[in-house]
Amino acid sequence: MAQEEGQQHPLSIYFWIWGLLFVVSFGSYMVDYLNLQGALRYTLILVFMFVKAGFIVAIFMHMKWERLALKLAILVPPVAICVLIGLMALEGKYTFLTRIEFFGDSTFVPEEGHH
Amino acid sequence: MSEAAMTNTGDVLPEGGRGVVSDFSSDKQAFHVPWGKAMMWIFLLSDTFIFSCFLISYMTVRISTSDPWPVPAEVFALSFGGDPIPLVLIAIMTFILITSSGTMAMAVNMGYRKDRIKTFWLMVATAALGASFVGMQAFEWTKLIVDEGVRPWGNPMGAAQFGSSFFMITGFHGMHVSAGVIYLLVIAFRVKRGFYEKRGGNYEIVEITGLYWHFVDLVWVFIFAVFYLW
Numbered sequence: 001m002a003q004e005e006g007q008q009h010p011l012s013i014y015f016w017i018w019g020l021l022f023v024v025s026f027g028s029y030m031v032d033y034l035n036l037q038g039a040l041r042y043t044l045i046l047v048f049m050f051v052k053a054g055f056i057v058a059i060f061m062h063m064k065w066e067r068l069a070l071k072l073a074i075l076v077p078p079v080a081i082c083v084l085i086g087l088m089a090l091e092g093k094y095t096f097l098t099r100i101e102f103f104g105d106s107t108f109v110p111e112e113g114h115h
Numbered sequence: 116m117s118e119a120a121m122t123n124t125g126d127v128l129p130e131g132g133r134g135v136v137s138d139f140s141s142d143k144q145a146f147h148v149p150w151g152k153a154m155m156w157i158f159l160l161s162d163t164f165i166f167s168c169f170l171i172s173y174m175t176v177r178i179s180t181s182d183p184w185p186v187p188a189e190v191f192a193l194s195f196g197g198d199p200i201p202l203v204l205i206a207i208m209t210f211i212l213i214t215s216s217g218t219m220a221m222a223v224n225m226g227y228r229k230d231r232i233k234t235f236w237l238m239v240a241t242a243a244l245g246a247s248f249v250g251m252q253a254f255e256w257t258k259l260i261v262d263e264g265v266r267p268w269g270n271p272m273g274a275a276q277f278g279s280s281f282f283m284i285t286g287f288h289g290m291h292v293s294a295g296v297i298y299l300l301v302i303a304f305r306v307k308r309g310f311y312e313k314r315g316g317n318y319e320i321v322e323i324t325g326l327y328w329h330f331v332d333l334v335w336v337f338i339f340a341v342f343y344l345w
Contacts, residue, residue: 006322007227008224008227011224021213025206029202032188032202053336053337057333059220060220060332061329067146067147070148078160089175092176092177092178093179095175095178096180096181
């Protein structure tokens with residue numbers, strides 16, 4: 001077995017990734033702090049999210065050094081989630097339009113003293 | 116069946132419960148990692164689907180409501196005497212969880228070096244950071260429930276679905292962190308008192324615990340992005 005000794009890697013790689021996660025998290029927070037809006041906001045949120053998730057799985061969880069069979073077994077099934085996201089986004093939009101059609105625009109009034 | 120089932124090499128197969136175990140294991144190993152690690156990965160895969168279902172439900176109700184969605188930057192703003200700083204507590208919680216992932220990665224590394232004392236203290240530090248995360252979450256929930264009047268069925272700021280999504284998603288995540296803190300402490304104390312020395316000095320368990328802990332951080336990355344920032 002290739003991994004009889006387990007996953008031993010130099011400490012430096014963890015420190016690098018650790019630092020990088022801090023920088024990227026700071027970036028995500030800045031997206032909100034600087035109040036970016038529109039396509040730029042959503043693109044940056046998603047990019048930072050996937051970069052962070054990728055480094056955590058690849059380095060901290062050692063997926064980068066696992067054999068391809070394990071990588072495929074764990075990383076391929078979540079792709080099915082994309083299908084559900086697509087279906088439910090369509091469903092959500094349909095429900096929204098149906099509500100507007102039958103109930104009209106929202107009449108919600110935020111209470112005073114709240115945001 | 117009158118005759119006992121046999122393999123193609125002529126070995127007699129056990130029947131009943133032992134037969135089920137023997138057929139499913141079949142003396143084959145698909146993944147060349149310790150079984151505990153493969154099992155943890157498979158558990159995390161199933162957990163991925165659970166969290167995905169929560170986040171997708173949240174997406175669906177947020178898209179489908181015609182009421183305005185409360186602005187997370189304002190709802191989760193916190194004031195330290197001056198102007199409210201948007202999302203500041205959530206940012207601190209995010210950094211705490213990343214820090215704990217770092218200490219966990221160090222613990223795994225020290226475990227493989229068989230440095231029991233360092234592994235123990237790094238795992239305890241990870242658990243302490245995790246506990247402080249849960250503490251801040253309790254503070255956040257209290258503020259939301261008591262001061263802002265958020266309930267699972269409604270809130271004064273906008274769409275009623277905000278509360279149910281929030282409590283469900285962060286509650287389930289907080290439960291994972293709490294379970295992780297207990298798990299970490301159990302393994303840390305076993306490492307300290309030499310439990311694994313009696314089992315051939317194998318510290319794979321620290322890595323398996325680490326997988327769970329990093330997963331908790333991973334889920335938070337997604338919650339932070341799609342719930343708090345979106």
